[in-house]
Amino acid sequence: MRRLVIDRFIAGFGICLLLGAFPRWALSEGETPVDFQRDIQPILARNCLACHNATEAESDLVLEKAASIHRGGDSGPAVVPGKPEESLLWLVAARQEEPIMPPEDNGVGAEPLSPAELDILARWIQEGAREETEETNDIPTIAWQSLPPAIQAIHSVAVSPTGRWAACGRANRIILYDLAAGEQVSELTDPHWPTEEGVGPPAAHRDFVQSLTFHPHEPRLVSGSYREVKLWSRLDETRQQSLSDPPGTTPYLQNVCTQAEWYVAAWKEEDRDHLAAWNLDTGERLWISDLPQPLKSLCFSPDGNSLAVVSKDGTISLWDAQQGATQQSHAWRSLPQWAIPLDDQEAVVVADGQDGLCKWSLAEDSTAEPALAHTFLEAEHGVEQYSHVGKILAAATDNGSIHVWDLEANADITQINTGGLITCLTTGKEGTRLAAGFDDGTLRLWELPSGKLLSERTGSFLLAHEISRQERLVRAAEQRTKARTEVVKETEQIVAKAQESLDELRKQLSDAEAVLQELREQAKTDQGQATEGEEPAKAKEEESKQAEEKAQQAGQAVARAEADLHRAEKRAKEATQAAQDAQGWEATVRKQWEDAEEDHNESISPIRALAFSREGHFLASGDDSSRIQIWNAQHGQPLDTFRRSSKPLTGLRFDEKGQLWSMNRAGEFSVRAIQPAWQWKQTIGNMATGEPFSDRVLALAYSPTGDYLATGGGVPSRGGEIHIWDASELSLVRTLPEPHSDSVFHLAFSPDGRALASGAADRYAKTFSVPEGALGRAFEGHTHHVLSVAWRWDGELLASGGADNQAKLWQVESGQQTRTLDGFGKQVSSVGFLEDRNQLLCASADGKIFVRDAENGKTLETVSSTPYFFHCAATTPDGRLVVAGSEDGVLRVWKVDDGTLLHEFAP
Numbered sequence: 001m002r003r004l005v006i007d008r009f010i011a012g013f014g015i016c017l018l019l020g021a022f023p024r025w026a027l028s029e030g031e032t033p034v035d036f037q038r039d040i041q042p043i044l045a046r047n048c049l050a051c052h053n054a055t056e057a058e059s060d061l062v063l064e065k066a067a068s069i070h071r072g073g074d075s076g077p078a079v080v081p082g083k084p085e086e087s088l089l090w091l092v093a094a095r096q097e098e099p100i101m102p103p104e105d106n107g108v109g110a111e112p113l114s115p116a117e118l119d120i121l122a123r124w125i126q127e128g129a130r131e132e133t134e135e136t137n138d139i140p141t142i143a144w145q146s147l148p149p150a151i152q153a154i155h156s157v158a159v160s161p162t163g164r165w166a167a168c169g170r171a172n173r174i175i176l177y178d179l180a181a182g183e184q185v186s187e188l189t190d191p192h193w194p195t196e197e198g199v200g201p202p203a204a205h206r207d208f209v210q211s212l213t214f215h216p217h218e219p220r221l222v223s224g225s226y227r228e229v230k231l232w233s234r235l236d237e238t239r240q241q242s243l244s245d246p247p248g249t250t251p252y253l254q255n256v257c258t259q260a261e262w263y264v265a266a267w268k269e270e271d272r273d274h275l276a277a278w279n280l281d282t283g284e285r286l287w288i289s290d291l292p293q294p295l296k297s298l299c300f301s302p303d304g305n306s307l308a309v310v311s312k313d314g315t316i317s318l319w320d321a322q323q324g325a326t327q328q329s330h331a332w333r334s335l336p337q338w339a340i341p342l343d344d345q346e347a348v349v350v351a352d353g354q355d356g357l358c359k360w361s362l363a364e365d366s367t368a369e370p371a372l373a374h375t376f377l378e379a380e381h382g383v384e385q386y387s388h389v390g391k392i393l394a395a396a397t398d399n400g401s402i403h404v405w406d407l408e409a410n411a412d413i414t415q416i417n418t419g420g421l422i423t424c425l426t427t428g429k430e431g432t433r434l435a436a437g438f439d440d441g442t443l444r445l446w447e448l449p450s451g452k453l454l455s456e457r458t459g460s461f462l463l464a465h466e467i468s469r470q471e472r473l474v475r476a477a478e479q480r481t482k483a484r485t486e487v488v489k490e491t492e493q494i495v496a497k498a499q500e501s502l503d504e505l506r507k508q509l510s511d512a513e514a515v516l517q518e519l520r521e522q523a524k525t526d527q528g529q530a531t532e533g534e535e536p537a538k539a540k541e542e543e544s545k546q547a548e549e550k551a552q553q554a555g556q557a558v559a560r561a562e563a564d565l566h567r568a569e570k571r572a573k574e575a576t577q578a579a580q581d582a583q584g585w586e587a588t589v590r591k592q593w594e595d596a597e598e599d600h601n602e603s604i605s606p607i608r609a610l611a612f613s614r615e616g617h618f619l620a621s622g623d624d625s626s627r628i629q630i631w632n633a634q635h636g637q638p639l640d641t642f643r644r645s646s647k648p649l650t651g652l653r654f655d656e657k658g659q660l661w662s663m664n665r666a667g668e669f670s671v672r673a674i675q676p677a678w679q680w681k682q683t684i685g686n687m688a689t690g691e692p693f694s695d696r697v698l699a700l701a702y703s704p705t706g707d708y709l710a711t712g713g714g715v716p717s718r719g720g721e722i723h724i725w726d727a728s729e730l731s732l733v734r735t736l737p738e739p740h741s742d743s744v745f746h747l748a749f750s751p752d753g754r755a756l757a758s759g760a761a762d763r764y765a766k767t768f769s770v771p772e773g774a775l776g777r778a779f780e781g782h783t784h785h786v787l788s789v790a791w792r793w794d795g796e797l798l799a800s801g802g803a804d805n806q807a808k809l810w811q812v813e814s815g816q817q818t819r820t821l822d823g824f825g826k827q828v829s830s831v832g833f834l835e836d837r838n839q840l841l842c843a844s845a846d847g848k849i850f851v852r853d854a855e856n857g858k859t860l861e862t863v864s865s866t867p868y869f870f871h872c873a874a875t876t877p878d879g880r881l882v883v884a885g886s887e888d889g890v891l892r893v894w895k896v897d898d899g900t901l902l903h904e905f906a907p
Contacts, residue, residue, distance in 0.1 A: 034124040036066045036131065037690075037715075043117045045717040047102055047110045053719075053741040053762075063089075064719045064741065066131035081129045084122040094118050146200030147171050152907040154885025155871050158212035158221070161465075163876030164632075164639040166883045167221055168891045169209025170907060172200075174223055174232075176678060179881065179893060180632045180639055181617040182903050185675045188221075188232050192680075204230065206687075210713075213700040215727070217462070221678065222709060224697030228685035229711055231730060237676045238642075241661075241669035244285050247274040251667040253295050256653045258389075258611070260304030262286070262321050265667055266295045275309065277324055280661060280669070287324030297338040302388055308339040308348065316348065318362075328366045340388055342407065347373060349393060349407070351383040357395055357403075359410065374410040377403055385425040385436075389612075392431035392448075396422040402436060404448060414451040418444070423606050429616035433633055437607025443621050443629075445636040455636020461629060462641055463600040465877075469704065470593035472836060473752055476794035477586035484579035491572035498568045502561040509554035516547040589752070603627070611652035611660070618674060620660055622649035628662060630674065637878065642672065684730055692723060692732065701747040701756070702727060708770065710756055712744030720744040720760045724770065734773045740764060746788045750795045755812075757798055759786030765800040767812065777815040781808055790832045790840070797854065799840050801828030807842050809854055821857050824848065829870055834879035834896070841896065843873035843884055851896065863899045864892070 034040065044052075044063045052063040061073030069089065072078045078089040085091075092101040093113045102110035113121065124130075156169035165185075166177045174188040193202040205225035213222050219234035243263070251265035261281055267274045273295050276288040293311035300307055300321060307319040316339045317329040334354035341348050342359075348370075351357045357377035360370040377383070381397035388394070391408045400420050404413040404427075413431075421439040427448070428434070434446045445455040457464065523544065605624040612619055612633055619631040626649050630640040647664035654660055654674075662670050685693045699712030709727045714720035720740030724733045742761035749756055755776055756768045765786045767776035784803035791798055797818070798810045807821040807828045825846035832841050838854045847866040850859050868886040875882045875896065883893050889907040894900060 033127055033130075034120060036124065037694075039120050040066075040124050041715070041718055043113065043121065047113060049717055049741075050110060051102075051106075066129065070129065070131070079125050079129045082126060084125040087125050087129075090118070090122055090125060093121060144194075144199045144206050146198060152889025153208075153871065153887045154889060154891060156209050156212040156223075157872045157874045157883050157885045157891065158214050159874045159876050159881075159883055160214045161216050161877055162461075162639050163637060163878060163881065165214070166874075166891065166893065167212050167214070168883075168885050168905075169204075169212055169223065170885075170889055170891075172203045172205045172208055172225070174204040174209055174212070174221075175891075175905070176221075177891065177903075177905055178617075178675060179876075179883075179903070180634075180637075181615075181675075184905065186678050188223075188678050188680070190230065190680050190683075192683075207696070210696050210698045211700040213702055213709075216702055216704060216706045218706065220681075222700050222702075224700050224711060224713070226696050227687040227690055227693045228683055229693070229697055229700070229730075230680060231682040232678050233681045235677045235679055236643075236672075238670055238672040241280065241283050241671055243278045243283050243667065243669070245288075246285075246667065247276060247288060250665070253298060254650065254663065254667060255298040255300065256280070256651050256661065256663065257300040257304040257321065258653050259300070259302060260321070261655070262300070262304060263663075263669075264298055264300075264307060264321070266291070266298065268294075275324075277321065280655070280671075286322065289324055296336075299338050299340050301341040301343055302390055303343045305343075306341040308341045310336050310339050316350065318348070328362065328364075330362065330366055330370060337383060338386065340386070340393075349376075349388075351386065351395065352379075354379055356380070357383055359407070376405050376410075376412075385422050387425045387427045389427045389429070389431060392427050394425055394427050394434055396425050396436065402434070404431075404434060404451075413449045416446060416451050424608055424610045426610040426612060428612035428619070428633055429614065433612065433616070433619075435610050435612070435619055435621075437610055437621060437623075439606045441604035441606060441623065443607055443610075443631070443636075445619065445631070445633075454634075455631070457631075457636070457638070459600050459604040460627065460641065461638035463596065463603050465638075467593065467596045467600055468836075469751075470589060470596045472793045473589040474586070474593050476751065476796070477582065477589050479794060479796070481579065481582040481586050484575065484582040487575045488572070488579045491568065491575045495565065495568045495572050498561065498565040502558065502565050505554065505558045505561045509551065509558050512547065512551035512554045516544070516551045519544045519547050585752070609649050609652040609662070611654055613654040613658065613674070614656060615658075618654070620652045620654070622652050622662060624648040626664065628652070628660070630660075637880070640674075682730055684725075692721075692735070694718075694721060695743070698743060698745050699747040699758070701749055703749045703753040703770070704751060705753055708733065708749070708753070710747045710749065712747045712758060712760075714740065714743040714760075716743050716761065718742075720758075720762070722747070722756070722758060722768070724756070724773070736768055736773050739766065739768065739775075742785075745785060748789050748791055750791050751793055752795055755795070757789040757791060759789040759800055759802075761785045763802075765789050765798065765808075765810070767798070777810075777812065779808075779810045779815060779817070781817050781820075782806065784827070787827060787829050788831045792833045792838065792854070793836050797833075797838075799831045799833065799854070801831040801842060803827040805844075807831050807840065807852070809840075819854070819857050821852055823850075823859070826869075830873035830884075832873075832875050834875065835877060837879070841873075841875055841879070841882060843870050843882070845869050845871070847886075849873065849882055849884065849894070861896065861899065863894050863896055864901075866892075868892075 048063045051058045052061050059073045062068040069078045079087040091097040151171050154168045154170050158167045166179055168175055176186040178185045188204045189202040207226035209223050209225055211224035221232040223230050248267035248269050251267050254265035256263050261279055262277050263280050264277045273291040275291050277286040293313050296312045297310040307321040309317045314332040314335045316332055318327045318341050334352045336350045336352040339348050339350045347359055347361050349359050356379035358375045359373040361373045362370050381399050383395045384398050385396040393407050394404045396402045400418045402416040422436050423439050424437040426435050432448050434448050436444050442458045447454055607621050607623045609622040616633055619633040622628050628642040632639055647666050649662055650665050651663040658674055659671050660674055695713055695715045697711050697713045701710045706727055709725045711723045720743055722736040722739045726733055740760035740762050744758050744760045746759040754770055756770055759765045763782045765779040782802040782804050786800050786802050788801040798812050801807045805824045809819040810817050824844040827845045828842055829845050830843040840852045840854050843849045847868045849864040851861040853860055870884045870886050873884040882896050885891050891905040893903040
């Protein structure tokens, strides 16, 4: 105690010598006023916030913000503006009053404030203890400098909803990659990049890109950095191509060459057919000719140089596609359906009803009979559709069979029985893929030469994805309703037992009171009669006393039983309400599921056009609703969709630039970029004032429907921030009050969008109600920062990854921890449930990525085991690929099922 008094005396004496006894700390000329955020907050963070934060708040005093300091705690306001000598915060920090702060042997390593720190604190109070929200002209300007070129670390990644694009924040740049093509497609730059010296070349942000997320339905990307959030959107680079001097308004027969830039169409005008060709790039008409006979079909040779024209009278004419000149003409013995001139111009493949599908050798003399070179298909069934690329020929018959041949070797490759009505057919680059569209709106993709079915999809894949999402929600709602109903039954049983117990105790109380009353009546009678002996009187008195105690105990038991019954009835009422809420939610999501199925069914229409891109990455399909969808040509996964035009599509083709051409029944063309550019759309946040973001925006999340955007961050050791925005207008909906006592690192909406999960540096994972912003559950168990959170598909289980080298699983409803996953060498930087599975993908900073069983914690797959330091990771929605960004600036992509490394995108 003597040592304590001496220490306090020395500290106080030293302060008085330095400052004088309670002086007025006036602002000297030219001296900058004290700023809470810049000058006071770091002092408190080092010495006080360990015990006086929003989570701990000893003595109900929170020192994280100026407003909470003014509010004070159990002892009243902590500061008296203008009077340091009357301010409790300064007095206990200067050790002038008890309890001295920070206390000795405090256990968190907090040191007493130095004289210089006490001086700053006193000056702040003397100047009015201004709050950090007060705007002044004294806010220092941030002196931005260019990031050194050697800094290339990736701190954020995101994958688009279809799994096509991956975005990474490499330093202050945002790079976009196409995972299907395996190439970089864009780098996003802010058009308002400052022109002053020293800020470096144009980029997405001035500071590191800390967070990224894609919109779940729209082509939008959001990025977060220091005190700002930016919205980026994909450009719709579509143009209409008009054809010069068409002979009529609507062509009735048309074809596009897939190997050259020619478009050929036939028009019927009065009694004569016209055949004309245009250059697709320019729209310039190359030639036009009158035809003596009505046309039946048009077909280019594989190289695009020749054109076969089949007339209804059975004549096959070969044309020079560029000049429009007839090279030779052959009168066929039957009525061909179509003909393909081969590149050597000495052979032609003809399909007709008499000979089937055959290859014929042509003589130079058009009057000479063509020689049959090979019969591919007998005339048992009519050929409905065909496709030829290089040496590969595919034909679909009217019984739903597809036959594939090698034209050079005249050999069968494979035969596929589909059982459906095929409306279009196409083969991919080098004949390794075959796609067919059907009258019922189904698209199928096969591998060649094996004939293995790779993919089968019907209608809009976006609507199909929404059906799957709603179906999962229905299953989750059913499980929730069932669980809540079981709880209602259990609580009703508890209430019944409590009531039964209460009734029994009341009977016992009634019996005890009756005995006691009888003894009291007997005592009154005895008092009016002759006095009994001493021993009998004592016995009766003892009996009465025991009866009274028994009645009293019975009364207490009844009171306890009544309290138990009240609590049981309250729990039963809450359980009933929870069950009713679950039933209401189940009805809502079931209706949404039915609506989604109805929308999807209405979206189904026959597929009329197919085209593979020339390098073999993409497959495009077009249907009668004029919807164009893009698919991965290797495995059939959906990648993109384009808005509908006004008329049904009849043709698709990719040009050598990778652009997609589409034509409709009116002969109108549209051309669009498959790899469109992305552009800046909007910025929210003021870096100078820190409104509404006080520091880095470390977390971004869209709600499943895309209606809300959540942002998270905060000032380290001071407090966390979570804002919820209207996603369409980026207008602020609400700010969660003091959600965490330290920076928020990650956010995730629940599958139903009704809750928001967060992980923060205060070692907590939490959930909040989205409609009200109220705290749902706080999950405590990590011993270091919580870096990532993720929901299981049913919303019943939450996963968290921490800097304590662990991942944890939590029951959302109860808040109980169900399992801890160990075995990570460094912090678990990312966790995510694989879609519709009870499996968790965990990425660790030590370069390891595992798939763990959420039921037993076992490792099911080691996706990556590398020496790279992973800051972040994300999976495609279908769980097929995982993308991770590392300290060396390389974005790596693996297949989840076998750990195959698909791409390494270097800086």
